[in-house]
Amino acid sequence: MKQAGMQIAYAGVYITQWMYVQMVQRDIGTKHASTMQKVGVSDGQMWQYMSRDVKTIVVTGIVMNDDLVPLRRSLAAAIDTDEPQQLIFGDEPDKYYLAIVDSQPTFTEGFRSGTISITFICPDGGIAHSVATQTADNMGDNGTLTDEIAVQNDGTYPVYPVIDATMRGDNGVLTLINENNGAILQFGNPGEVDGVQAPDSETVFHYNLMSAPSGVAVNTGTINYPTYPYGSSPGPNTIAGSWDYAKAKDAATPILNRTVAMHWAGPTYHGSIKANAAGVNTGNLIWSNRFNVITNVGALGRVEFNLQSGNNIAICFVMRDNTYAADTLIVEGWVNGNNVFKQNLNRALFTNGMYEIVESKLGNTTTFRLTKVKQLTASGIVSSAQTVFPPVTIDGMADTPIDSFTVWMAGFSNTTGWTINWSDSVFQWVNVNYWKDLPNRFKDGDVVQVDVPNRRVFVNDAEDPTLQTIGNNWDEFKVQPGSNTIKLLTSSWAKQCTAEVSWQEAWL
Structure with a gap:
């Protein structure tokens, strides 16, 4: 009723x-x-x-x-x-x-x-x-964005607002200042920079290895291990074999000529590296190679990525599995004939699959970075494991010309070999300063919501607890009865964000 x-x-x-x-x-x-x-x-x-x-x-x-x-x-x-x-x-x-x-x-x-x-x-x-929600934004009367939002609270009790800020480009920090009482909320890093002056990359070649690379010779060049000095009949290792482009998708697979001779044998690629824009081969460089390896107990294999200065090897990376008894991967680095590191990889992390080795030279310093590739995306590599070996500084490397490369993939004698192929190679000279944009805390289009009543921060509708900052004045950040001003600050180099403040008025 x-x-x-x-x-x-x-x-x-x-x-x-x-x-x-x-x-x-x-x-x-x-x-x-x-x-x-x-x-x-x-x-x-x-x-x-x-x-x-x-x-x-x-x-x-x-x-x-x-x-x-x-x-x-x-x-x-x-x-x-x-x-x-x-x-x-x-x-x-x-x-x-x-x-x-x-x-x-x-x-x-x-x-x-x-x-x-x-x-x-x-x-x-x-x-x-109030049942209704009031809003105000930072759009000025002339259609331009300002760094302040005027908030008129017609209630008789102070209330907590909600602020939604939309980024208009990269930005490192969002700072909100309640100018009525000085309360501050800050999210991000005020010291973050937009970018740095970085060396330019002049690409000499980029081989995708879906077919024979242009201008590259097979079975010539210099290898780091020309002899096998062990066993009952030591002798020279052999450069022999060919490359197949259909055996693996988008990759060159070595075809080995197996013999009973107790040494390593396999084909090479050897190609020249043209001088940089300044006409010299002594500049800073980055050489990146991606390859696939599958090995296990009883399988043997070896690969070398060599940068040459004439007939000498200036920089060399080796990955090898030369023991029947265990599932191992050993890596080595060489600079101007000096063995600068040798270690076993942790096979729990560095598993079978795709790898990327990056060899770089900056002045007299040489660096090796090995990445176990989990996934290739449009924005780059997603890694499952990575190791950067200690940089090696050797006098004279800055003046050592790099004029060619050799890649050698080999098996041992007629034993069971690992599965390996070479999928990608990029060589770059690094010799000109340019502005390198760095990834920032917020990117163009990101919507940051500061839920002051509940002390929570959201980015694109997902709560982000990493943005919480010790010292934020949550309790004091209230919209008082009457006129209020909330100031919006972003990184000094960033565009002004668009923002809206919403609040529900309240009465005693």
């Missing part, structure tokens, strides 16, 4: 469909609780501070119905919640109280009628909140 009188909704349900409201006790404003302290023997007490205590709202009404049992059950279900919900009264439909039922609601039943009393408690002190 629908009841008449004031309409009251709780948690989205009109509870007045089951009762006629006789009285609502909301009192005036909020409940104040003052803390006092007795000082010495003086009269009275000294006031310390005031806080707003919880507020109660009591709704009393009557029901008239032939069957009160289902009514009682329905009303009980409507007001039974585990956390505070919106409580809206018909005389103020644009405002709500955040309330939860306190203690036991009473229901005194008579003949076909009953009296109901429900006590709601408001944990936030009984603040009346």
Whole structure:
């Protein structure tokens, strides 16, 4: 039976469909609780501070119905919640109280009628909140973006805002300043830079190895291990064999000429490296090679990536598996005839599959970086493991010309060999300064939402706890009654972001 009188909704349900409201006790404003302290023997007490205590709202009404049992059950279900919900009264439909039922609601039943009393408690002190959300942005009257947002709070109580900022290019930091009280919220790194002056890359060649690379010879060049000095019949290792481009997708696979001779044998690629734009071969360089390796216990194999200076090897990387008894991968680095590192790879991390070796020279310093490739994407390599070997500085490397390369993939005697192929090779001279853009904390189009009421930060709708900064003034960052200004700061080199502030006004 629908009841008449004031309409009251709780948690989205009109509870007045089951009762006629006789009285609502909301009192005036909020409940104040003052803390006092007795000082010495003086009269009275000294006031310390005031806080707003919880507020109660009591709704009393009557029901008239032939069957009160289902009514009682329905009303009980409507007001039974585990956390505070919106409580809206018909005389103020644009405002709500955040309330939860306190203690036991009473229901005194008579003949076909009953009296109901429900006590709601408001944990936030009984603040009346606006149902509507107000917004303001940083778009100026002339259509240009400003670094400030004017916020007019027409309520009588300070409230916490929500700020949505959309990046218009790379940016390292978002700083929000409440200019009314100086509260600051900062997300990101204010010291982040947009980029650096970096050496330019002049690509000499990029071979994808889907077919025979142009201008590259087979079975010539210099190898780092020309002899095999072990066993009962030591002798020279052999450059022999050919390359197949159909055996593996988008890669060159070595075809070995197996013999019983106890030494290493396999084909090579040898190609020249033209001088840089300055006409010299002594500049800084980067040589990147990707290859696939599958090996296990009992399988042997070897690969060399050599940069030559004339007939001498200036820089060399070796990966080998030369033991029948274990599943091992050993790597070596050589610079101007000096063995600069040799170590076993951790096979739990450096598993079978694709690898990338990057050999680089910067002045007298040579660096090797080995990556186990997990995935190739449009934006680069996703690695599952990586090791950068200690840089090696040797006098004279800066003046050592690099004029050719040799790649050698070999097997041992007629034993079981590993599976290997060569898929990609890029050589670059690094000799001109240019502006290198660095990845920043925020990129173009990123939407950063600062949810001040709940102390949370979202980037593109996903919460990002890494942006939380110790020292942020969450508690103080309130929009006060009246005029407010929120200032927006980004990295000094970044474009001004677009931003919108939203808030729900509140009244005492």
